[in-house]
Amino acid sequence: MEAVMRLARERGVVIFTKSSCCMCYAVKILFHDLGVNPMVHELDQNPEGREMEKALMRLGCTTPVPAVFIGGLFVGSTNEVMSLHLGGSLNPLLKPYRALS
Template sequence: MDKIQRLTSEHGLAIFSKSTCCLCYAVNILFHELGAATYVHEIDHDPEGKEIEKALMRMGCNPPIPAVFINGKLVGSTNEVMSLHLSGSLLPLLKPYQTMH
């Protein structure tokens, strides 16, 4: 979907989220605590939200939210992000987006 492509290319670290999703909140807090400047797109506040959600699933993100993109590439949802974090592989990916060191 063009909108996903545009937003992920404009923002190095993008999260597609829903304002009512507790896993989205947890992922957002994780990135915040790691000092990463994230762009969060709340799909439940977007008129095209349902289409975005379907497109994320087609891209292989299941569940579709939170969908984390780093440097324009789909990292995945909560499980993938947490696995990267626990293995120590997340921080190096976030280096360019960290606002505090």
């Protein structure tokens, strides 16, 4: 669990994903379209990925990926991120982490 939390704090926006997950891809594209360059950790390409998945589940992820952290805090998975986006609450959370144009 400590490794996941350490990685989640290493950048403003962090996403734990799997390279073969279409929902992970959709969330990554959303963040890029919103002008954010998240730190992405592909669990299926990490030797400790299985343990990280278990830690994410203990944090409350209903599905282990994608798991989105903003400002070091767990936001949720696809449903939570899309709900925030559609409700207009995601942009204010991301404002400090937008790439400079």
